[in-house]
Amino acid sequence: MIKYYLFLVSSIILTVIVQALLKNNSVKHSEELFEAVYDFKLYLVFFLYAIAMVFWYISSSKLQFTFMIPMHILTIIFGGIIGYYYFEESFNIQKISAYVLIIFGMIMLIYGNK
Numbered sequence: 001m002i003k004y005y006l007f008l009v010s011s012i013i014l015t016v017i018v019q020a021l022l023k024n025n026s027v028k029h030s031e032e033l034f035e036a037v038y039d040f041k042l043y044l045v046f047f048l049y050a051i052a053m054v055f056w057y058i059s060s061s062k063l064q065f066t067f068m069i070p071m072h073i074l075t076i077i078f079g080g081i082i083g084y085y086y087f088e089e090s091f092n093i094q095k096i097s098a099y100v101l102i103i104f105g106m107i108m109l110i111y112g113n114k
Helices: 002-028 033-038 040-060 065-072 074-085 093-112
Strands: none
Touching: 002 033, 002 040, 002 065, 002 074, 040 065, 065 074, 065 093, 074 093
8 A cells, every 4th residue: 555655755746846847948948938849858847747647646546535635735845845945936934834834734634534
């Protein structure tokens, strides 16, 4: 059963990586978005996203959907961390408070199902 949790966590991590790579690629090609079509990295991102979706599909065969969705909210938390460190985005008390509320809400949803 642990392997399905690992597939879920892998899906979440890959999804965050894909979102960060898409952001990076869109910034790189912000002047001419159609240039991105010729960028090999874009197709690598699509491939990684396909793997993430396969992992999600595998984990959903054994895990409860009401557990999986709250866990997927971790993409917001991880995305915020990547945004701060990699994209140098601002991080203030409002964002920190929002992330804390998200985490508490996620915990309530997960443990409320048991």
